[in-house]
Amino acid sequence: MKHQSAERGAWGSKLGFVLAAAGSAIGLGNIWGFPTQTGLNGGAGFVLVYLVCVLLIGVPVMIAELTIGRRSKSDPVGAFKKLAPESAWKYLGGLGVLTGLVILSYYSVIAGWTLKYILMTVQGVFDTANTESVTQIFSGFTSDGYQTTVFHLLFMCITVWVVTGGIEGGIERVTKILMPVLLGLLLLLVIRSVTLPGAGAGIEFYLKPDFSKITFEVVLAALGQAFFSLSLGMGAMITYGSYLSEKEDLVSSAFYVSLSDLTIAFLAGFAIFPALFAVEGLSPDQGPGLIFIVLPNIFESIPFGQAFGVAFYILLAIAALTSSISLLEVVVAYFIDQRGWHRRKAAITVGIMAFLLGVPSALGEGAVPSLSGFLANADFLFGKLSLIIGGLLICIFLGWKWGIQKALAEIRSSNDSFSLAPVWTILIRFICPLAIAVILVDRLLSLFRA
Ligand code: TRP
16 A cells, blocks of 8 residues: 555645646647637637636536545545445546546647647748648648657657656646746737737727627537636546645635636737737637637737747647646556556556557548547547536535535635635535536537537
């Protein structure tokens, strides 16, 4: 058993934990997904709804996951085994582990694109770009299966390397360096963006809500986005919470992590929309092409654009890396805790599995103008459906099965006041499951709408 806990590891400090968990949350979902969704869903109104979703649904579910993790000190499968022995709940943990593996497989493919984009911007490939030529460059690259696979492999190797270093010596150490770099780069881009002539229109689009644009669909989009962005629904926060010491306050931890995630997403929009509106002829509702097709046009048209372009894609790669680390760690924790593997063996084996599983996504057809093929299907089933099902069941587990009282006892062991306990109880038992069930139904119905 002693050997086992040495193999598991623990965070060195609360700051280290918060940065690592924020690193998990802050990812492609923030820098790519959030601005894309904001652009598609009418701007400022979406931003407002998103804020409410994070506070009302995201934070309570994150508290729930961290509590389950710290109480059980185990990977997602072990967590449900310990808290509900001899029951089928362990399969919920299993679903989480599987979901982590699949999301990692295609997340790494997209992260590989960001590496390629760093190189292309450095080389000045986009120097004389227009929308048409960037589209061609993008589809040329994404349909070149050899290249996408190589960059996918490269990214996976970096992820495995970090996770092999363990919790404190690998994940915490690397995220502690990368998160401040990420913030610095992003602030630089925001300043560049808002000081461009003509930036005002973008700021208005982003900050002045047009309430007539807030529809039911917008609310659902915001809720789904919040879930993915906060890394909820598959036990990533259960896993990260399991390395958290008894004395750290779970509620403020969840709050800091969510706030960091929110802040970075918000800043990403600030880096993009003012610049986008400052360049003539571009529109914000481009869908997933926003980052890989629209942005190179912006960088091409603004002063010092190339340098800012390089900074942007480095930022995107860093954000992706700290997230892919957490996806890998969930699966690795399973093999360490449940199968007694050594961390190194687990990280390398799972890395190879995720790499192979990602190859069909890497080989899939060029993803223009929206994601398509294998990657899109994997994302729908695991990134969209499975996370939501997992989130719903986690609420039901904590609120109705394992028990609110036991959860409150765990939370109060490190925060004896927890004055918001009654609010949290209502949210986690009623409001969160209800809201999540609504997205689930909507996503299932979308299968028939297409
Ligand atoms: N939150 C990350 C992003 O915004 C993605 C991510 C990492 C994730 N780990 C997760 C999503 C676990 C859900 C569950 O890009």
